[in-house]
Amino acid sequence: MTKKLLNIVVFSGAGMSAESGIPTFRDSNGLWENYSIHEVATPQAWKHDPDLVTKFYNQRRKNILESIPNEAHLEISRFESINPITVITQNIDDLHERSGSTRVLHLHGNIMQSKSSGPDTEKAYYDINSWELKSTDKCPDGYRLRPHVVWFGEEVYELSNAAKIIKEADILIVIGTSLQVYPASGLIHETNPDCKRYIIDPKCEEMIVPSDFVKVNSSASAGIKTVLENIKKVLTKG
Template identity: 40%
Template sequence: MFEAIKEQIKDIQKIVFVTGAGISQESGIPTFRGKDGLWKNYDVMKLATIEAFYDNPKLVWEWYNERRKNIFAAEPNQGHKAISELEKYADVVVLTQNIDGLHQRAGSTKVLELHGSIVKIKCTVCDYEDEIRTEISNAPPLCKCGNILRPDVVWFGEPLSQNVWQKSIVLAGQCDLMVIAGTSLVVSPANTLPIYAKQNNAILIEVNPADTPMSPEMDMVVRDSSANVLPNFTSMFREN
């Protein structure tokens, strides 16, 4: 599958993976935009906003409880595991749009979560934050200060953590090879990360069943799922 570029990448040292909902979907986690998306009677693109949260925090928390239930029941797939194993052979960093923590559960040690984490919560007013891996029984939950707690995720219209984003830009701009896996590359600003890699003359590989806006810019495109493709990619480094 990767024979055409085997020689080109055999001495690669710094690899950055940019991952999206597609790789998590292979673990059974529904996507926002897919036909099997959660809560079909709702516009989930509007539920994931601060306006929706303040308008109806109970509804949004019920939706997130459903998402948390799906995520906590899911297991890392062969794509996640292949990325983790690759750390034995190269300096690997994962820049993920996913909030499910499956990369970490698979064993990846360098993961930057661009859109936050569903296991984390934070207060809407004070600086309280915590991790909760069980169902939120009383929705919406309240902070000790009396204000509403919210999922510590980045909603539509909200900026990314500048600390995480600046680190991601630097890492993307320093890598020798970037693998873009399971993302449609339509969500900004994460979809600009390949541009920073390209400016460093990094090799770009896209692994996705469908075309993306940046497919023509890729050095190699593989039209298949991450779970099918990435184990073969890692095996090349194992053999070297």
């Protein structure tokens, strides 16, 4: 007898990659390497000092390239052999893909790609094949290339695609996000009324989420193991 597959969606944030050694935003008090977000992660910052912004993201890319997927990324990708999982991530790292997950939507961009800094930023994305984006790298239209990252104050182009995916979820698993960054955080409210919802985070007890959320007060790797084991039992019971 063929078993019915579930529509499982993981919504991940910076805490997902913490065990891979990539600092979260909150844990660094909103500072990365002593830079404030306004100096390096806004369109104004790029206008003011594109070399500083490029250097900042080159350092982040170097750190990400030196990191490897952790057990939480791997648990999710391995589960695809039992039931597909769609990952919607706020992370700009590529650790979900490197762990083997095949359905990954990046809400805030992908640091391993660049795009035009001209008027048509979303026309095309270009792979960056090393840690370094150079100040001389240009798109075919002649504009300087910038990291493919959604900065504070910019439109989140993938938001409606993400909302569509979440609306169809039977199970939503939120992992490692403080739910402080809008509009991404609003996505947890897009589920249908029958969707089973989990939140995995060592600080989840302090978080304000709808009362039906099952709070798993744990690291990403331990929490996802427990949650996926429970889902596996339901799936194999048929």
